[in-house]
Amino acid sequence: MSNFFHTKIEFLKGVGPQRAELLQKELNIYTYGDLIQHYPFRYLDRTQFYKIAELDESMPYVQVQGRVKGKEVLGEGRKQRLAATLVDEDGSEMDLVWFKGVKWMQKSLKNHTDYIVFGKPTAFNGKFSMAHPELEELAEEKQTTAFLQPVYHTTEKLKAHRIESKVIARMMELLLKVAVPNIQETLSPELIDHYRLMSKRDALINIHFPQSVEKYNAAKFRLKFEELFYIQLRLLRQKTVRRADLAGQVFKQVPTVTEFYKNHMTFDLTNAQKRVIKEIHKDLTAGKQMNRLLQGDVGSGKTIVAFITMLIAADNGAQSVLMAPTEILADQHYTGLKEFADRLGINIGKLTGSTKTKDRKVLHEQLRSGEMKMIVGTHALLEDVVQFHNLGLCIVDEQHRFGVEQRSKLWRKNPCIIPHVLVMTATPIPRTLAMTLYGDLDVSVIDEMPAGRKEIVTVHRFDSHRLRVFQFVRDQIKLGRQVYIVYPLIEESEGMDYKDLMDGYESIRRAFPEYQVSMVHGKLKAQDKDYEMQRFVRNETQLMVATTVIEVGVNVPNASVMIIESAERFGLSQLHQLRGRVGRGAEQSYCILMTGYKLSKDSKTRLETMVRTNNGFEIADIDLKLRGPGDLMGTQQSGVLDLLIADLAKDAPILQEARAAAQRILQEDEQLEQPQNQNILRHIKSLSVNTINWSRIS
Ligand code: ADP
Ligand code: MG
Numbered sequence: 001m002s003n004f005f006h007t008k009i010e011f012l013k014g015v016g017p018q019r020a021e022l023l024q025k026e027l028n029i030y031t032y033g034d035l036i037q038h039y040p041f042r043y044l045d046r047t048q049f050y051k052i053a054e055l056d057e058s059m060p061y062v063q064v065q066g067r068v069k070g071k072e073v074l075g076e077g078r079k080q081r082l083a084a085t086l087v088d089e090d091g092s093e094m095d096l097v098w099f100k101g102v103k104w105m106q107k108s109l110k111n112h113t114d115y116i117v118f119g120k121p122t123a124f125n126g127k128f129s130m131a132h133p134e135l136e137e138l139a140e141e142k143q144t145t146a147f148l149q150p151v152y153h154t155t156e157k158l159k160a161h162r163i164e165s166k167v168i169a170r171m172m173e174l175l176l177k178v179a180v181p182n183i184q185e186t187l188s189p190e191l192i193d194h195y196r197l198m199s200k201r202d203a204l205i206n207i208h209f210p211q212s213v214e215k216y217n218a219a220k221f222r223l224k225f226e227e228l229f230y231i232q233l234r235l236l237r238q239k240t241v242r243r244a245d246l247a248g249q250v251f252k253q254v255p256t257v258t259e260f261y262k263n264h265m266t267f268d269l270t271n272a273q274k275r276v277i278k279e280i281h282k283d284l285t286a287g288k289q290m291n292r293l294l295q296g297d298v299g300s301g302k303t304i305v306a307f308i309t310m311l312i313a314a315d316n317g318a319q320s321v322l323m324a325p326t327e328i329l330a331d332q333h334y335t336g337l338k339e340f341a342d343r344l345g346i347n348i349g350k351l352t353g354s355t356k357t358k359d360r361k362v363l364h365e366q367l368r369s370g371e372m373k374m375i376v377g378t379h380a381l382l383e384d385v386v387q388f389h390n391l392g393l394c395i396v397d398e399q400h401r402f403g404v405e406q407r408s409k410l411w412r413k414n415p416c417i418i419p420h421v422l423v424m425t426a427t428p429i430p431r432t433l434a435m436t437l438y439g440d441l442d443v444s445v446i447d448e449m450p451a452g453r454k455e456i457v458t459v460h461r462f463d464s465h466r467l468r469v470f471q472f473v474r475d476q477i478k479l480g481r482q483v484y485i486v487y488p489l490i491e492e493s494e495g496m497d498y499k500d501l502m503d504g505y506e507s508i509r510r511a512f513p514e515y516q517v518s519m520v521h522g523k524l525k526a527q528d529k530d531y532e533m534q535r536f537v538r539n540e541t542q543l544m545v546a547t548t549v550i551e552v553g554v555n556v557p558n559a560s561v562m563i564i565e566s567a568e569r570f571g572l573s574q575l576h577q578l579r580g581r582v583g584r585g586a587e588q589s590y591c592i593l594m595t596g597y598k599l600s601k602d603s604k605t606r607l608e609t610m611v612r613t614n615n616g617f618e619i620a621d622i623d624l625k626l627r628g629p630g631d632l633m634g635t636q637q638s639g640v641l642d643l644l645i646a647d648l649a650k651d652a653p654i655l656q657e658a659r660a661a662a663q664r665i666l667q668e669d670e671q672l673e674q675p676q677n678q679n680i681l682r683h684i685k686s687l688s689v690n691t692i693n694w695s696r697i698s
Helices: 016-027 032-036 102-108 156-160 165-182 189-194 200-208 213-245 255-264 271-284 302-315 327-344 357-369 404-411 431-437 463-478 491-511 526-537 572-579 601-612 616-627 652-668 675-687
Strands: 042-045 062-074 081-087 093-098 114-119 121-124 127-131 134-137 148-151 291-296 319-323 348-351 374-377 391-397 420-425 442-446 457-462 482-486 517-520 543-546 559-564 590-595
Touching (some): 016 156, 032 165, 062 093, 081 102, 114 127, 148 165, 165 200, 189 652, 200 213, 213 652, 271 302, 271 420, 291 302, 302 319, 302 420, 319 327, 327 348, 327 526, 457 601, 463 482, 463 559, 463 590, 559 572, 572 590, 572 616, 590 601
Parallel strands (some): 348 374, 391 420
Antiparallel strands (some): 062 081, 114 134
16 A cells, blocks of 8 residues: 555544544554544445335334424423424324434424434334434435445544544545545456456445445455455465475484384374374474474374374484473373383473472473473473473464463574474364464364264253252262363352352262262362362262363363353353363263253354264354354464454355465465566555554554
C-alpha cells in the first residue's frame, strides 16, 4: 500500500487530535490504513421494505416507508414524549415515539412528508409502534445509499464520546472518498482471474457500503481470500527459508536403536508409530534442522516415539531434552524413559523446580560435560545456568502450555547449530487450524491406537442417578480397577468450585468407606500432590478425586473409570483430554458424564459428541465450530489468529484454496520475481512496514 494509508488518522476530516487519540486507545486505529480495515461486524438489512400490515412483533429491525401525519408532545416533565403517526400507502397506521430529544425532534420532523423509517416494531393495544426510529426523508434518498448498512464495533468509552457506529460509518465514507484513488491491487491479475475475485478497490468499498448483497458477498470472499493467502504465503516462505538456511546435525548412526528394538521392546510398534519414526529419521539424516509437530490422540503412544528419537540423538553423540508442562508429567516421563535408558546403560536425568540445589549442581555439570545424554524436566530447563555440551534435540510435550518465546529459549542453548525440534501434542488440532498455526512446521500424525485397546464406553447420566453410578463404581473396584472423579475448577468461581470439590470428596469417602480415596488439586503443595498421585499410581488408593490437574498425560493403566462431575461446564476438548486418562490398559474402560437436567444447547451438543465418538480429530473439529478458534487452548498466544475478516471455523474451504494458491505461486516463482507477481511482492514489502494493523499478520 502506498504511503497514503500511513497517514495519521487525525488528519481525516472530522477526526482531529482528540478523536484520534480515542480511536488509537480504544480500537488501535492509528492510520487511514487501520481505519479502512476496521470492517463492519454486521449489517442492517435496508434492502427490504415492509407494509405496516405485515409487521409482527418477532421481527428485528425493519424498514417501512410512509407519510408522517400529525405529531404531538404528550405528557409532562420526565414523562414527556413526542408521538407521531405514520401512514403507509395502504392506509395502515403506526406510531413513532421519542422519549429523548423531544424538542429537537418536534422541530425537525416534518408533517405531511414521506419518510423511510427504520426500527424495531412493538405492538401495543393492537397497534404497532417504533421507539426512536431512524428517519430518512424520501426525497433526500440518494441512489448511492448502501442497501446493507454497516455496523461497526465500538467501545463504551467511544460511545460516551459520541463515537458510535454511525459516526464511524461517516468517517469511513469520508475516508473512502479520498482513499479510493489510492487503493492498489494487492493480488496478481492471474489470481484475480483464476478465482474470479473482486478488485481490492471494489472490495473495500463494498465491505463498508455494499451496493448489493451479491457485491457484498464478493467483497467478503475477496478479502477473506486475501487475508488467508498472505498468511499462508508467509508461513510457506518461512518454511522454505528454514529449509534452505538452517543446517541440522546429521544423525546417521543407530546401533543402540537397533539393540533396543531387538532386545528391549516389550510391544510391537503400531504401523502409525513406525511411519512417524521413519518420517523423523528421514529429517534427522537430511542435514537440515527438523521442525516437526507430532500429533497423536491421548494414549496413541507418543512417548515411545520420543524415546526412540532421543536414542537416535544419543547414538550420534548429541544430547536431548524432553520438556513437559508440569512436574507430575515430567516425573512420569522420566520414570518411563529411565526404565528403557537403564537397560541400555544411558545416563538420563530429571530437572524440575523441586530438584535440590545439590543435585542440580551435579546435573548442570554432567550436562555441560556431555556425560548426561538425556534430560527430562519442566521450565527449570530453560534457566540460563543449564548449559549443554552438544544439545541436538528438543522435544516439547503438550506444547500448548508453552509460549513460543519459551520454546525458542531452548533452541538457543546450542550456539553452534540449532537443535532438531519435535513438538508433541495430544490436542488434536484440526487440519485447517494446524495449517494456519503451524504452516511452518511439518506434521506427523499417529492416527492409530495400540492393538488390543478397547474403545472407551461413554455415557451421560443425570445427577439423580448418582446412586446407580456409585454402584457401578463399586462393582468396578471389586474387579480390581481404579476410578477418577473429576470436578470442574473455573477461575471465576474458584471458591465455590473448591467447596464442590471438598463436598464431593467427603461424600465419596462416606459412600466408599471400605476403600481409600486420594485427592489432588491445584492448591496442594507440589510434594503433597505428588504423594497423593503416587499413592494412586501404586494402587494404594482406589479412588482419585481431582480437578483438571490430572488432565494431561498422567498414565495409570489400571484406572478404568472416569467420572466427570458438572460435565456441562467443561469444553469439549477438555472432556476428551480427561477421558484419555482411562482406556490405557487392556480392560474395558468407561467415562461417565454427570450433569443436572438444565443444559444449554451447546452443552447438549458437547455431551452428545462425547457419547458418540472417541475420535479426537472429529471432536476438535466440532469444538472449533462451537467455540471459534480464538478459544482453543494456546492459540491466543500465536497471534496468527488475530484475523480481520476470515474465520477459521467457517472458512476452511477458502483457506484450502488460499494455501493451494500460495503453494503454486511459490513453486513457480520462489522469489516472486516474475512480472505477474509484482503486486504480491509489493504488498509483502508494505506489510513489513510497521504500522499496527497493516502488519497484523507479520
Ligand atoms: P500418549 O500418546 O498419550 O503420550 P503414551 O505414550 O503415554 O501415550 O502411551 C500410552 C500407553 O500405551 C503406555 O502405557 C505405552 O506404554 C503404551 N503403548 C505405546 N505404544 C504401544 C504399542 N505399540 N503397543 C502397545 N502399547 C503401547
Ligand atoms: Mg503423553
